[in-house]
Amino acid sequence: MEIRELVCIGCPVGCSLKVTLQDGKALKVNGNNCKIGEQYGINECTNPKRIVTSTVAVEGGEERVVPVKTEKDIPKGKIFDVIEELKKIKMKAPVYISDIVIENVSGTGVNIIATKNNKKI
Amino acid sequence: MLEYDIVVIGGGPAGLAAAIKAKDNGIDSILVLEREVKLGGILNQCIHNGFGLHTFKEELTGPEYAQRFIDMVSERNIEYKLNTMVLDITKDKMITAVNGDDGILIIKAKAIILAMGCRERPRGAINIPGSRSAGIYTAGTAQKFVNIDGYMPGRQVVILGSGDIGLIMARRMTLEGAKVKAVVELMPYSSGLRRNIAQCLDDYNIPLKLSHTIIDIKGKERVEGVTIAQVDKNRKVIKGTEEYIPCDTLLLSVGLLPENELSRKASVELSKITGGPIVDDNLETNIDGIFACGNVLHVHDLVDYVTEESYHAGEEAAQYVKGRVKAVKKTEIEVSGGVRYSVPKYVNPDNINNFVNVRFRVDTTYKDVFVSVYFDQVRVMHIKKRVMAPGEMETVKLTKSMFEVHKDVSKILIRLEEE
Numbered sequence: 001m002e003i004r005e006l007v008c009i010g011c012p013v014g015c016s017l018k019v020t021l022q023d024g025k026a027l028k029v030n031g032n033n034c035k036i037g038e039q040y041g042i043n044e045c046t047n048p049k050r051i052v053t054s055t056v057a058v059e060g061g062e063e064r065v066v067p068v069k070t071e072k073d074i075p076k077g078k079i080f081d082v083i084e085e086l087k088k089i090k091m092k093a094p095v096y097i098s099d100i101v102i103e104n105v106s107g108t109g110v111n112i113i114a115t116k117n118n119k120k121i
Numbered sequence: 122m123l124e125y126d127i128v129v130i131g132g133g134p135a136g137l138a139a140a141i142k143a144k145d146n147g148i149d150s151i152l153v154l155e156r157e158v159k160l161g162g163i164l165n166q167c168i169h170n171g172f173g174l175h176t177f178k179e180e181l182t183g184p185e186y187a188q189r190f191i192d193m194v195s196e197r198n199i200e201y202k203l204n205t206m207v208l209d210i211t212k213d214k215m216i217t218a219v220n221g222d223d224g225i226l227i228i229k230a231k232a233i234i235l236a237m238g239c240r241e242r243p244r245g246a247i248n249i250p251g252s253r254s255a256g257i258y259t260a261g262t263a264q265k266f267v268n269i270d271g272y273m274p275g276r277q278v279v280i281l282g283s284g285d286i287g288l289i290m291a292r293r294m295t296l297e298g299a300k301v302k303a304v305v306e307l308m309p310y311s312s313g314l315r316r317n318i319a320q321c322l323d324d325y326n327i328p329l330k331l332s333h334t335i336i337d338i339k340g341k342e343r344v345e346g347v348t349i350a351q352v353d354k355n356r357k358v359i360k361g362t363e364e365y366i367p368c369d370t371l372l373l374s375v376g377l378l379p380e381n382e383l384s385r386k387a388s389v390e391l392s393k394i395t396g397g398p399i400v401d402d403n404l405e406t407n408i409d410g411i412f413a414c415g416n417v418l419h420v421h422d423l424v425d426y427v428t429e430e431s432y433h434a435g436e437e438a439a440q441y442v443k444g445r446v447k448a449v450k451k452t453e454i455e456v457s458g459g460v461r462y463s464v465p466k467y468v469n470p471d472n473i474n475n476f477v478n479v480r481f482r483v484d485t486t487y488k489d490v491f492v493s494v495y496f497d498q499v500r501v502m503h504i505k506k507r508v509m510a511p512g513e514m515e516t517v518k519l520t521k522s523m524f525e526v527h528k529d530v531s532k533i534l535i536r537l538e539e540e
Contacts, residue, residue, distance in 0.1 A: 011316075012174070054297075055168065055268055065271035067168035083296050115185050116165070116168075116184035
C-alpha cells in the first residue's frame, strides 16, 4: 500500500488529499471536502487530466487574440499537442463565447471553445 | 450637473455585482463609471479557469464569468460610461469624472459604491537593485500583453514573488513557448493558492525557490540575467548562496494594493493593514452613504467572494437610498493570535437579519489550529483547521442567534488557538 499526498485543484479551497494506492489503483481518498476532491484524487493517481486555457489569433477583431478553453479536461500528456494545434489557427471576427474553435482537439474527443466575445471592427 | 441615486466607481466584478443588486432592490437611478474600454475589469485578461464555482456551481474562465455580469447589467438597462476616469469624489458625494465624449462630468450621488479594485506593486515599491533595463514587468502587465494584445514579452523568464498572478503567468508563458527558469519567493511560503502551485508550477517542473530573493539585475538595454540568493529568518541575504540565472524577462508578482486615492479624497478612513476602507457590516465606510466592496476594500483570492460581498454592498446602498439610517450602535471586532485583520471591522447587532460573514487572513502558515470567536469572554465558535496560510482568505459566519444570546456584547474577538 502506498499513500500519495496531493493538493486538490478542483476548486480554490485546495484541500490536502491523501490517496491510498494499491497496485496502481486508487483505493480511497481522504482529506477532501467534496466529491470533486474524491474524483480528482483518483484521477490524478491513475489518469491525470487538466482543463487547458490559451488564446487563438483573430483577424479583423477588436482584439488580436481570443481566449479559448477545452470544454472538458483532457489527459495531462496531451497539453502541448493541444497548444500546438491552437497555434496553427487564425479565426475571423466576430467570435462569440462558446463558439467551437476546434472539434475533437488532438484526438481527445474534447472541443476547444471560445471564452470571450471578439467583435468585428 | 447630473444626479443619480447610486454611482458605482469601477465596472469590474465588484462594481457590476453591486449595481445589479442595487437595481434588484428597487433603485432605478444607477450609473457605473469604468475607465477601461470594456466592462469586466481584470477578469477580461484572466483567461484561466477556476472562477464561479461558488456563484454558478460551474467552473468558468475570467472572461466568461465577467460576461455573465455584463449581460445581467444589460438586461437591467443599468447605465454605464466607459473610458471614463473619475478624478475626484467628496464626502458630500459629488463626483468629478472625465471622458472624451462628455468632457468634464459633475455628478451628484445619494450613495457611492467604491469598487475601484486593486493594482500591482511595481518594481519601485520593493527596491530591487540593478539596472533599469527593459524586460521588467508586473505579472499582470505581462498577462495583458499575452492574453489580450497577443504579444509575448520575453522568452527566458524569472518570476519574483509567488502571488497567484505570478503562478498563473508561469504556466501561461510556458504554454506560449517561453522557458520559466524559476519562481523566486522571499518568504518561506507562497502567498498564492495551493492549487496554483500544484497546477501551474509542479505540472511543468518549474522550480519554486522559497526564502530566496533577487539581489541584482544585469543588462543595460534589456535584462540579461538576475542574481538570486537565499535569505535567512530575518530575510537577510545569506552570503555564498548567490546564483546567476540568465534571462531576458523578469516578472514581478509581489502583492496587490487596493486603489484608494479617490477614497482618501472623500476622507474615507483606511485600514493600515488591508489598505482598504474600514467598514461596518453594511460595508459602509465612516462617510455616510459611501460603501466599498471587492478588491478596493481588501484583496480577495476568489472572485466569487468579491461577488458575494458586492451584492451585499449593492443591497445596503439601496437600503440607504431608501432611507435606512446609518448604524449607531457598533460592536468592534478585534483580532489577535495570528489573525491580521477582519472585514468588517464593526458590526451592529440590531442590524443582522440572518448572519454576517467576517473575512480575515492569518499572518503566517499554520497546521492543526483552531479559529475561535469570543463574544466578550464567551467562546461561541471553535473550528479546527488543518492548514492555514496568508494566501487564503478565511471566513467565519456570525449568526443572528449568537447576537440574540449575547445581547449586550461589547467586543467580539477572533483569534487562532492551539487547542
